[in-house]
Amino acid sequence: MRVRNVRLIDGVSAQAVQDAVLECGDDGRITYAGPAARAPEPRPGVRTIDGQGGTLLPGLFDCHTHLGVPSDRSLVEAALLTDPVLGVLQTTERMKRTLDAGVTSARDLGGLPAGFRDAVAAGLVPGPRLQTSVGVLSHTGGHADGTLPGGKSLDLDYCEIADDVPGVRKAARRMLRAGADLVKICTSGGISSAHDDPDDQDLLDEEIAAVVDEARRHRGRPVAAHAQGRAGVLAAIRGGVRSVEHGFGIDDEGCDLLGERGAFLVPTLSTVFQPLDPRKTTPWRYQKKLRWNERAKENIAAAIARGVDIAAGTDAGISPHGGNLSELSYLVELGMSPMAAIRAATSASARLLGVEDTLGTLRAGYAADLVLCAGDPLRDIGLLSAPEQIVLVAQQGVVRKLTLPERSGSCQT
Ligand SMILES: [Zn+2]
Structure with a gap:
């Protein structure tokens, strides 16, 4: 799975990354999370989700x-x-x-x-x-x-x-x-x-x-x-x-x-x-x-x-x-x-919970448990309160909820 066109809050850094990309492998582990400008090419055929400028957070x-x-x-x-x-x-x-x-x-x-x-x-x-x-x-x-x-x-x-x-x-x-x-x-x-x-x-x-x-x-x-x-x-x-x-x-x-x-x-x-x-x-x-x-x-x-x-x-x-x-x-x-x-x-x-080595952070090597919030919760933390603003939920790279359009095999980053 690859998520593009998002603001990234990784759960530990003081600042969000604007225009970020996250990609995870078939094992559900993050292979890249960071600026789009430095992102690797998408894997061929990878499922790609356009985050439409929303904010990607750790689950x-x-x-x-x-x-x-x-x-x-x-x-x-x-x-x-x-x-x-x-x-x-x-x-x-x-x-x-x-x-x-x-x-x-x-x-x-x-x-x-x-x-x-x-x-x-x-x-x-x-x-x-x-x-x-x-x-x-x-x-x-x-x-x-x-x-x-x-x-x-x-x-x-x-x-x-x-x-x-x-x-x-x-x-x-x-x-x-x-x-x-x-x-x-x-x-x-x-x-x-x-x-x-x-x-x-x-x-x-x-x-x-x-x-x-x-x-x-x-x-x-x-x-x-x-x-x-x-x-x-x-x-x-x-x-x-x-x-x-x-x-x-x-x-x-x-x-x-x-x-x-x-x-x-x-x-x-x-x-x-x-x-x-x-x-x-x-x-x-x-x-x-x-x-x-x-x-x-x-x-x-x-x-x-x-x-x-x-x-x-x-x-x-x-x-x-x-x-x-x-x-x-x-x-x-x-x-x-x-x-x-x-x-x-x-x-x-x-x-x-003693799971800080695998969860709670969006960085390479961590499990891809993630949430996409429409809008910017750093400006309005109340956005997270409304389940309809939570447009993507994934655990270990498996999508559990998605209310955004997606495309497969896109070559865009
Ligand atoms: Zn209680």
Whole structure:
């Protein structure tokens, strides 16, 4: 495949290349990405796509999804009132919608069985390349405890509850047995959980350390922590997690500690900026969200200004599926440059997922996972939010979505 007549953002450079060409070989690896003036002659018969002056970017990442969780109805309805076969098919539809939005890689942090990852890898269903935690671990009454206020439990099979060091080790082992690429824990309470508050610490320090050790023993797998309030954020970083999810209460101490430990912040601003309809949620959740939204914006803006490593993630499932790249607009709204937001969703996310040698960058030798956006997102980052502006999506050089005309065997560069 050869893409010509595009502006190239490679995911690492500070500047875009105007009038660029990208070509990849039959193995789906990039052979050239750079100025048209220096591009090699097209291979004979190569499939050529005229990018019509749009912007070519590395395939984007969403480092915090819940593809198994619908965003348009309640957890109660999804868990108790949905036929399981329909549930699987709805998940595959969300995966396709996410890919069409320009997300070629995703890290799922709860509710997505490993079979979906394997199905994408085997080419059975279209979707982002996936890493999945499968489950979420908290203590009794914590963020993953689906016990309803009436006393009945939702009994979500991906929610693990444990309350001491041997218990959390065993829970981590169950998740790893289920095929998890990483372990997801809760080190703070949550806005959407019934029995706790974001300022509460969830797992204790020694429990966090035990899970981190358990994951490390299993081929060095990382741990991601749901951590909203300051106490949970600090406990997570000190305990050795790879990423702080949400981090709404992060302060300067947390930012600096994050830098020292080489950990990432995934601020999931889509949940912060997304309006919540008070008629469609419980009064306690609505009140918690109101209390936390402004704090979150202030603290995340300060973290951006302090230069912490940020990877892009939306919490899709809580926020809407298929509008994932709105997250970049929110990062820009809180002070990032458009180019920095694009790097957060490409090369920085690839580093968080440990795939930076093959993905997240458009340079020779990398996999041709790419997205073409009509227009220039450096001038208007909001263009990426609209799936109809994403006119080409490819993974490993295979076109997954194309809404532009093309020609075969063109001799033009
Ligand atoms: Zn989440």
